[in-house]
Amino acid sequence: MSKYARIYKIYLKMNLYRFLIYRNKVMMAFLANVTYTITFVLGVKFVFDELGEVGGYTAEIFIAYMIMMQLWWSIHTVLVRKNMQFLAKAINKGQLDFYLLKPVSLRKSLPVISVRFVDIIIIIFDLCAMVLLVDFSQFDYADMLLSVFFLGVGVAITYFFVSVIVNMTFWIGRNDFFTLLIGELAEIVQVPAVFFPPVLKILFTFFVPALLFAGPAVEALWRL
């Protein structure tokens, strides 16, 4: 096994052990996510039973969009957010010394230094919810692959922004506001682009590309 494969394996193992130690915390985080999903789905079904369709979005598409946003957020948390928060905290508290003096690249090990396994469970839950609530027989494989690709692009966009912000910590010290920005943007784009006026659509697509986090992944499936 190569050096980094072994290092990835052991970091993931240690994160898994840490996850298994705090069972109650894990259970609560998981239940909170399940409750949120069920409540949201019931709410959407109730609203769309009255409205029928909005801008091409049916209840099914809206639910898929919501689950895709959660998927994006969970993948972003596992691969980007937690690790970048760890890096920002290490820079602020002067704890980077230990990592800089280890004979491994910090950049290469960063994706696995701080992994929350509860988010991996939430990803699995979201995927199951997607399969249960969306009729996948209406899509062909090309659409599904394109959807996965756009989801990856959404995660890559947030990785780019967050890594620029976190690297600024070396010069400007604490920058909690900026790292919270991604969360705030995710709140804004809880609803799809079709619900935004044209000006905000342009703003959140080309300048602050929040609508690209999960929207294109859904639009690729239904070719909206």
Place this chain on the structure above:
Amino acid sequence: MEKRFKSIHQCQLIYKLIIKYLKMSAVIQVKDLTKTFKVYKKQPGLMGSLKGLFKREHKEIRAVDKVNFEIGQGEMVGFIGPNGAGKTTTLKMLSGLLYPTAGEVEVLGYTPFERKADYLKQISLVMGQKNQLWWDLPAIESFNLNKEIYEIPKERYEKVLADLIEMLDLKEVIHQQVRKLSLGQRMKCELVASLIHTPKVLFLDEPTIGLDIVMQKRVRQFIKEYNKKYEATVILTSHYMDDVKEICDRVMIINEGKLIFDGELDSLVKKHADYKILNVVVNETVDRSDLEGLGEIVEFNDHGFTLNVKRPETSKIAAAILEKFDVDDLDVNEPKLEDIVSEIFENGRTK
């Protein structure tokens, strides 16, 4: 026959000298090492803070100022100085965490700030106030992580781990969560994590800070044992003089970025303290005036007195006291290292 014997003997002497030279060849070489920091000089008050938004004044601080030294393999060197003297900054430049502003530094033939993997596998930095162990997991997991990071072969890892655990008496503790350990236990586990890859050079930045007396002694003992067993070069910074006295043969004193002393501990005492301390306990009442001409009176009470006497006259004055008074006990001590170092710091500050 005699000529042949003499030449064999000469060859043996030369061979021994070569071996001694190789052993003492410099592991750390520092030449005119300098580090300056630019810090923002904030004006006091609200107006000062508002002014600082638009125009800032900066001050340049020379944390390390043209420091020169060499350290050989296996040496144990104490690096002492008052707060802000430049000790940790120097250590960070030697380990590769900081880039020097000027000068040259070489450790084990490497340039530290390049932080090459081969260099990092041979050094370790232990900071008394910081912890690399995973808080929520038993210490053994952090040791296993370091095994993979340093690519330590399994057999060597198990042997070294067993050695270190025995030396530090950690058998009962390594499977407990780190957050449930006492500070002393955590420090010992920290030492194991830092030494599991048997580094050749150890940088110890206040390793005994916050520990109780028993634990301090234990850590000092361990460092000496480790140095003896693995021939590691040790550089130690500490505010506890006992750390330096018990561990180090050589001491370097840094003050305001400048190296003001570099030599053996004994010569530090002899160079900077031209006196010895005589503690005398007497069985009779002594008048203060009876002590005139014997030395500087440091302490005086009904049961005895303490004098500072000039080094060359110590024996003569001790004999005079034994003759003059009914002495119950008399002992001759070197001045306290703490007092000498404190005096050096004070003189350094006023210069």
